[in-house]
Structure formats: structure tokens, C-alpha cells
Amino acid sequence: MMKKILAKGYLWLLLALLYSPILIIMIFSFTEAKVLGNWTGFSTKLYSSLFSGGMHHSLMNAIWNTFVIALLAATISTALGSIAAIGIFNLRSKARAVMNFTNNIPIMNPDIITGVSLFLLFVSFGISQGFTTVVLAHIAFCTPYVVLSVMPRLRKMNPNIYEAALDLGATPFQALRKVILPEILPGMISGFILAFTLSIDDFAVTIFTIGNEGLETLSTYIYADARKGGLTPELRPLSTIIFVTVLVLLIVINKRAEKQQKE
């Protein structure tokens, strides 16, 4: 009994440690003070001024860019990754091993190496950096995760159903749409959500590929802001919103995955 209380206590202590910084940001998002740590009474002013635009126009812009980039990158990598997964799954074992190995490189590589390597790619070919290069870079590091989340669905699928559909007169396209797609859809959705969160979260790859024409994502905005010393107070409510969103998204993914496993 004593052991159990100690064990649980340890877990809670560790969780408290892990969450205390984020909690402090959350608590101080409900006060107006410019400096974090000063409590000047409860207020939701920071939340309203975050959305009212005006002087924080550049912050709103950065949020918008982050969102558009993530949506584009996640959509394209889900399409590319799902098609690739079907292809890789049907490859002969040697070619499949090569593809799987290459697919794992961006996952294993530290972000900074991915960033530097893509930076060198773009400058070597004289491609000017901006929105397009960021989206391409994000697709490059997101797609491998989509492939990894679609692959197990393909492996679990009964290969005979596809053949059966063909035998029963379906065209290959119909068989794909009616048989394979429904089977891999859960993997595609998980892959999409994963790609979306990875893209939103990225800092290291973005900063190397964003160029210097004034384009900002949330990460680069925060970075520039923090380097100037003072942190825009509106980042507190923003972090809170992001944290809660990620929390909800993760619980959804996890519930889905648990359900899948039970099936």
C-alpha cells in the first residue's frame, strides 16, 4: 500500500514538474500585465486583443501562414504518402527495404540537418526561398510519417479482397476506391493529423528554408520576439490555445488508435 502511494506520488510529482511551466503561462494568460509573473487581476483582455488585430497584425499573419502551410503540407503529404505506401507495400523485398530505409532517413535525422541540407539544395539550384520552399520542406519531413501510419493498415488487410474485387469485374481504379481506400483511411487520417501537428510545431527546418523576404510562421515569430528580449504578452493566450488544441487532438488520435487495436 505504502509502495503504491509512493509510486503514484512520484508520477504526480514528475507530471507537476513537466506541466508547471505550461501552467504558469496558462495562468498568466488571464491577466493583463506586460511582464510575466506580475498578477494584476483577472482579465481576458489578452485573448480579445489577440484576435482584434491592429498592432498584432504581424502575429496574426504568422498564425495564418503557419496554418496554411500546415494544411497544404499535411494534405499533400497524406496524398503522396498514401500512394507511396501502396506502392512500397507491393514492391519486391529488396526494393522495399531500400525505400523503407530512405523513408526513415528524415525521421532519424535531427531537424537541423534536414534544415541545412534543404537550405543547401535550394541555394545550389538558385531557388529563392519563401512560402513554396517551406511547404516543400514540410512535405519532405511529414510524408515519411504518413507512410509509416498507412503501412500497418495495408499489412493487416486481406490481400485477397482486392483480387476478389478484380475477379468480380471491378476496374483497378474501382477496386482501389471501394476496397483499398476504406481499409487504409484510418491510417491516412492519423497520418494527416500527425503531419499537421508536426508542421505546425516545426521550427528548425522552417528557419532554414523560409528565406528573408519577411515571411513569418508562428515559430519564427516567437523566435524573433524572444531574441528581442520582451515576449509579446499575447503569446500567452496563444500558447494556451495551442496547448489545449493539441491536447484535444491527441486524445482524439489516441482514442482512435485504441479502438483500432481493439478491432
Place this chain on the structure above:
Amino acid sequence: MRRRNWSLPYALFLLVFVVIPLLLIVLYAFTDEEGAFTMSNFRKFLMHPEAMNTFIYSIGIAIITTIVCLLLGYPAAYILSQKHYNTSKTMVVLFILPMWVNILIRTLATVALFDFLQLPLGEGALVFGMVYNFLPFMIYPIYNTLQKMDQSLIEAAQDLGANPLKVFSKVILPLSSPGVISGIVMVFMPTVSTFAIAELLTMNNIKLFGTTVQENIYNGMWNYGAALSLIMLLLIGIMSLFTNDEDNAQNESGGVI
């Protein structure tokens, strides 16, 4: 069209956006600005005490962070994996969750905590911030292997008269070593390669190797920056040799966060 050909677009994509960029790092690292072969980038690194010191210091910080994460994370992973403590699945998610919050926000949150508690920002804050950022990467793989461990092996050891310490050192620890190894790699690699984080945590007083790489690339020293990246890549390559295929098997089961 045969379905295996569906991997072609992605194969092409990987070639352009993964393989060629990595080859470019090697190419830039071994050439000078005119494109002629040279070793001078590496010589410059070896002769430059500041870069060298930053490199060694970064490895040191990464080692300390990894050890602290292991000491804090192993017991947590163990408790989470034991059924008789009835920790819920949500508890596991709670430990993994901070991993999904923007690393800059997490870092600034750490700075905020230190400010709030009026603690000085410096080496202590740096290690705390790194541990805070990367602890989930240690807990998760260890939890995974411990959870799959056959409980009857522990019971057998107990029945055969092993004391708790013996059970741990002779049964549990060896069986969980794949998780420990991948946890070590997963903490060490991002710690040694971060940039910008250390500056924020120490008010620009401490610089890590990742920042040296970034600064050189930013200031147009592409060849030297590429050489530094290659050195980092080698360090990480050596580290990842220790991981075995068991982690890949774990990845492939996919799905659950």
C-alpha cells in the same frame, strides 16, 4: 499500371528532397567557395578552439541531460507499465503530451518558470529546460518495452529465491535494455543538435553546437557550416549504430501515440 509503380513518385521525391540534399552537405563540406576539393573546412574546425569547445560542451550537456532523463524517466516508465499500480492509459498520454507543444513555447515556459521562482538563468536552467523538453522521449520507449515484458519471468525469478534487487538487476533491467538504448538515443540526439534553445534558457550566455552550425550557414559560410553539420551527422550516426532493429519493429506496429 502495376501498383508497385505507385512508389515511383515518392522515390523521385525522396531522391530530390532527402538523398541529394544530404549529398550536398558532403559536397559542400569538402569543397571551398570556388568548388575545389579541400579539407580546410575540417582543419578550420580543429584549429578553432571556440568551435571545438562548443562541440565538446554540447556533448557534455547532452550526456548530463541524458543521464538525468534516464534517472527520472526509468522509474516513471516502470510504474506506468506495472498493472498493479493501475495507472491509466491517460496517464501515459499525459507524459507524452508535452512533446507535442512547440519547443520554443516549452522553452519560453521554462524561462517563465525560472523568472517566476526568481531563479537565475544559466547552466541549471539549461539542463532543466533540456530535461523538461526531452524527458518524454526517454519515458516512452522504456515504457513500451517494459509493457511488453513477460511478467511470468519476474515471478519465476522471485519463486527461485531472488531478492527484489536481484530481480531488477538480473531480469527487469536486461529485458528493458532495448527501450533504454533507444531512449538514450532519442534524448541525446535532439539535445546535442538543438539550436536557439540554449540561448533562450541562458540569456545568450551559453551557446551550443547547433547554434554554431546555424550561425555559419546564416552568415554565408556554407562550406564551413556544411562541414560542421557533417561532423554532427557523424556523431549522431555513431550514436544510432547502437539502436537495433527492434525499435523499427515497434514503429511499424504504428498508431498509438
